[in-house]
Amino acid sequence: MALQPQGYIPRLIDRQIETLLQIFGAVQIDGPKWCGKTWSGQAHANSMTSLDDQNVLPLAEADPAIALIGDQPHLIDEWQNVPKVRDAVRHDIDSNANRPGQYILTGSSAPPTESYEHSGAGRIAHLRMWPMSLAELGASSGEVSLQGLFDADCPRAAASTSLTDIAEWVCRGGWPASKDRSLQAALYIPRQYLNAIVEDNAPRMGKSPAMTRRTIMSLARNNATAATMKTLIRDLYADDQAQDEEPARSTVSSYIQMLQREYLIEELPCWDASIKAKNRMRVKPKRYFTDPSLAAAALGLNPTRLLAEGQIFGDLFENLVIRDLRIYASAWNGPDKPSLSFYRDEKGLEADVILELPDGRWAAIEIKLGESKVPEAVESLLRVKNKVTANPYARQRDPSFLMVLVGNGAYSYTTPEGVHVVPLTLLGA
Secondary structure (H helix, E strand, C coil): CCCCCCCCCCCCCHHHHHHHHCCCCEEEEECCCCCCHHHHHHCCCCEEEECCCCCCHHHHHHCHHHHHCCCCCEEEECHHHCCHHHHHHHHHHHHCCCCCCCEEEEECCCCCHHHCCCCCCCCEEEEECCCCCHHHHCCCCCCEEHHHHHCCCCCCEECCCCHHHHHHHHHHCCCHHHCCCCHHHHCHHHHHHHHHHHHHHHHHCCCCHHHHHHHHHHHHHCCCECCCHHHHHHHHCCCHHHCCCHHHHHHHHHHHHHHHHCCCEEEECEECCCCCCCHHHHCCCEEEECCHHHHHHHCCCCHHHHHCCHHHHHHHHHHHHHHHHHHHHHCCCCCCCCEEEEEECCCCCEEEEEEECCCCCEEEEEEECCHHHHHHHHHHHHHHHHHHHHCCCCCCCCCCEEEEEECCCCEEEECCCCCEEEEHHHEEC
């Protein structure tokens, strides 16, 4: 394409963009700031309108059709700045008989749905984008394919990773702008990201910068957990009398929703074998940051400090794994992609991640920073398998695979019980 930036690093999302442009009139790519949406959009576009250009913005606000001018596929960057542009795109697609491949939209926040008229169903396909995975950064070989695991393919391979490497990957994050920079330079990026959310985006949405920063810090402190609203309220309100008041609950909830719309945090729902199980709705979701570097920055951590904080290090490594699993799962070409969730029963039996395909196939994953925890993880996964498959009402098939994802493991291998042990630096889509 004519706009592909010089030095563009191919992303796993590229194949999805190509596929959907052949089916739908437009493809909408949403995700956090600075994750590479614009460059990926340009890599597939022949022209571009940027709605964060202050010379273009007032023209598009006066006449949204202005933003549609250009050779197709035409990229409209930061479309959420003028939400009515999305309606103009939908109308134009309809006027052209839903011809595929007309527009690409990229957005770094989700405006309220009432700010535009139509969902765009059938015309606008949605893609979610994250910062770069370890495979995209070149830190993972990708020799063990997530898709291949569902086909019983888990090759033996060697890995070489230290805890120091992992701590650096957590704190640097997957930001394209930091890929070839020094660690000192890279650490500025997530910190500046948080400052932009707190000092710029939050006031635009009528939110207090101070309250926004405290909410982010509380979420970072409770990262990778199903923290209750009471837990978050206790962090944010020193006055005990405010903890159980409905205004405090609704206020904290509104700040969390704002951070979700800004793609700063995302939820991982609970899974149960039965598709109608109450646990799928009633167990509180876990919350993770879109990139682990944001949680590390919120807590004021650098790699050296993180190495000395064992529990926090484990939680942030889990966040790193969840980010990469989301990216690898979303990269599958075709409509049937695995969903991610976690498992917890009424007795506290857990699995960190459940992957479930629309056809009912599923897999369970435990995440451990070090190899020493593998036997414990294997035992837990086998208990989950036995519990789930023994339920006569669920009539659940055996899992396609059980896996322990480790941080500093030396090899991928399969235990005598049939559980795969895979270092994260070997995993790919």
